[in-house]
Amino acid sequence: MSINAKAAPVSFRNVTKIYGKDVVAVDNINLEIEAGKLVTLLGPSGCGKTTTLRMIAGLEIASKGSIHIGDQDVTLLPATDRDVSMVFQSYALFPHMTVMENVSYGLTFSGFDKSETRDRAQQGLDLVGLKGFGDRLPSELSGGQQQRVAVARALVLEPQVLLFDEPLSNLDAKLRRQVREDIRDIQQDLGLTVVYVTHDQEEALAVSDEIVVMRNAGIAQVGAPRELYDAPADKFVADFIGEANIIPCDIIDVKGDTAHIAIGTLKHQLSARDMMPGPANLAVRPTRFKLGAAGGVPMKVEKATYVGSRMEYTLAAHFGTVFVVSEDVDGPLAIGDTVMVGLDRIGPVLLAVD
Known part of the structure; x- marks a missing residue:
């Protein structure tokens, strides 16, 4: 059988x-x-x-x-x-x-x-x-x-x-x-x-x-x-499927399928997802930040936790706090440090403002 x-x-x-x-x-x-x-x-x-x-x-x-x-x-x-x-x-x-x-x-x-x-x-x-x-x-x-x-x-x-x-x-x-x-x-x-x-x-x-x-x-x-x-x-989906930081941003302009956005002094480009210039939200996974990036947003380390294979940070910026994961366990940031934070080229996603 x-x-x-x-x-x-x-x-x-x-x-x-x-x-x-x-x-x-x-x-x-x-x-x-x-x-x-x-x-x-x-x-x-x-x-x-x-x-x-x-x-x-x-x-x-x-x-x-x-x-x-x-x-x-x-x-x-x-x-x-x-x-x-x-x-x-x-x-x-x-x-x-x-x-x-x-x-x-x-x-x-x-x-x-x-x-x-x-x-x-x-x-x-x-x-x-x-x-x-x-x-x-x-x-x-x-x-x-x-x-x-x-x-x-x-x-x-x-x-x-x-x-x-x-x-x-x-x-x-x-x-x-x-x-x-x-x-x-x-x-x-x-x-x-x-x-x-x-x-x-x-x-x-x-x-x-x-x-x-x-x-x-x-x-x-x-x-x-x-x-x-x-x-x-x-x-809702961004935050429920895995962890996501929701960051306010401004869409400066849209050319074709590409949006140019700004978060304070940070400039970035990504898929426009049919959105128009104006206020928007950006969903960023904890692994999609670049620590020590030139031209990034200055952020202060509020928490730093070693969990074996990675470091977990809570960083404070002018718009609020973000949760960031880094695989660099040999050169960790210390609480109170200020670091310039950028975005990975792939990963951040534009979302409409509620």
Whole structure:
């Protein structure tokens, strides 16, 4: 027996979810998730990402609009009639059942005989690296191993869509990195359609083909990880996807697709992004500053922290403070030093003023 992906696309068409009379959890969203892709719903608490995931699963029913999995309209179908599997934050393993029994559980309701059920469950354990663990109880496994059991239990059902709800939140930092790599490897090897919910930006950047950034029950921006990191649509996305310093600037002029800007005495040019001369904001990642740059902005070191592979600085300028990262750990700046700070040629991004 082999587990073959029946990957299907997911489509949200003008979907709204309202609780009670007027609590809007998801507000008229349109979203296309390609078959065989891992798409992450990312955003702060209360933005609507978990409700969106639960509507795919059938654990919540849309108030308006329609949801399609493949060619089927599943908007009103109960969870039991949808070809999806979900891996929960809590793993939801049965403590009194062995690992093999946990992985086999869903298969016992799918019409397979005992032999095929066991074969499928064993292959599921092999896929997640738990060969030989079938006779153990969940309590005898580490947190990362328990998470893999939950993934195996979902995989053996051969779902059209596999859903993850904050799957790594109960793991420590080192284990989180390992398990997210495992999930990504399995998804790519089997060509699964995966929808993944997290509030962790680094996790989203690491695992995703595409990220859906959500805010206030709606979608702020959709794009590949590098696209969102390098070209955020607005201040919220810039600050939420990785860390960004938002600096006021003036667009002096625009020639073609290039804007010439000024921050005090500092002059710089970059993509205009269809903006016109006048006040604007500049989003600058902590790694995109140039310390000791001629013609830069004078800044005073307020904090200097050594974190092993880099120095982290809080610098004060005439417009406020910025957070700057430098790989120069051998010649660090000291608190109270004044340094001229410039910008990397690539990296800073113009944003409209709110």
